[in-house]
Amino acid sequence: MTDEAPAVPEPIFRDDVTVELVRSSAQDADVLFAARVSTAGEQSIDELGKDPARSKGLINYLMRDRHGTPFEHNSMTFLVSAPIFVFREFHRHRSGWSYNEESGRYRELQPVFYVPAAERKLVQKGRPGKYEFFEGTADQYKAVSSAMEDSYRQSYAAYQAMLAEGVAREVARAVLPVGLFSSMYATCNARSLMHFLSLRTKDERAKVPSFPQREIEMVAEKMEAKWAELMPLTHAAFNEHGRVAP
Numbered sequence: 439m440t441d442e443a444p445a446v447p448e449p450i451f452r453d454d455v456t457v458e459l460v461r462s463s464a465q466d467a468d469v470l471f472a473a474r475v476s477t478a479g480e481q482s483i484d485e486l487g488k489d490p491a492r493s494k495g496l497i498n499y500l501m502r503d504r505h506g507t508p509f510e511h512n513s514m515t516f517l518v519s520a521p522i523f524v525f526r527e528f529h530r531h532r533s534g535w536s537y538n539e540e541s542g543r544y545r546e547l548q549p550v551f552y553v554p555a556a557e558r559k560l561v562q563k564g565r566p567g568k569y570e571f572f573e574g575t576a577d578q579y580k581a582v583s584s585a586m587e588d589s590y591r592q593s594y595a596a597y598q599a600m601l602a603e604g605v606a607r608e609v610a611r612a613v614l615p616v617g618l619f620s621s622m623y624a625t626c627n628a629r630s631l632m633h634f635l636s637l638r639t640k641d642e643r644a645k646v647p648s649f650p651q652r653e654i655e656m657v658a659e660k661m662e663a664k665w666a667e668l669m670p671l672t673h674a675a676f677n678e679h680g681r682v683a684p
């Protein structure tokens with residue numbers, strides 16, 4: 439037996455986020471049967487696939503005229519791994535979203551931290567709400583990565599020191615920064631996802647431009663790519679009509 443404090447695990451520094459589609463029940467046909475009940479009643483589900491051109495037209499019409507509820511009869515569950523500051527923004531999206539996130543009370547938080555990649559623009563110009571971002575210099579990038587890595591090491595060592603003293607995880611976690619990675623399941627439907635994408639992506643096709651933080655946009659882009667595979671007609675109509683949620 440030795441009295442030495444246990445070694446603090448070596449931190450992992452990440453510059454990416456991950457999004458996995460863990461389950462889904464979502465296809466363009468879900469929009470169609472929900473919309474066609476208006477005119478076909480309970481037969482609407484039998485009408486699926488009868489006339490693809492008409493189906494595309496119906497989805498376009500619903501999107502254009504903002505008939506939103508037919509886009510709610512589907513479900514996608516994503517497993518997202520991203521820094522806590524991304525989740526803080528994410529959880530502001532209330533309608534049509536369900537979340538469950540890992541706990542800092544019930545499990546020891548792992549030393550995985552966000553350090554931006556060299557291509558992440560570092561300098562902001564303009565006014566609040568409409569910033570433009572520009573490349574940083576090599577010195578700025580070095581300053582960012584070394585300040586973050588030092589600070590992360592220090593705070594994680596303090597967290598570990600408190601745990602080693604027998605302090606509860608829910609108390610010790612107060613020293614951990616928002617650059618720490620967390621993970622959550624997020625479940626939504628196409629309508630709530632479109633609203634999220636309209637606000638959390640920057641896209642020249644958008645009728646109403648948004649200026650999201652790059653890191654939540656990285657998550658949004660990955661979700662959008664997975665959704666586009668599931669519901670290509672709905673995704674195309676969303677783009678065609680200015681990326682406004684119906």
Ligand SMILES: Cc1cc2nc3c(=O)[nH]c(=O)nc-3n(C[C@H](O)[C@H](O)[C@H](O)COP(=O)(O)OP(=O)(O)OC[C@H]3O[C@@H](n4cnc5c(N)ncnc54)[C@H](O)[C@@H]3O)c2cc1C
Pocket residue numbers: 530531532533534633637638648649650651
């Ligand atoms: C670029 C950007 C910058 C931001 N900056 C800040 C900031 O500085 N500070 C800050 O606090 N937040 C900020 N936010 C968060 C923002 O205020 C919203 O909380 C977030 O975008 C979620 O939008 P939402 O309420 O439309 O979405 P959801 O909560 O998903 O709601 C979807 C829609 O449902 C309806 N709805 C939901 N709840 C209600 C309700 N209670 N009453 C009436 N209608 C409702 C609305 O039509 C709403 O658009 C920012 C967001 C973006 C995209």
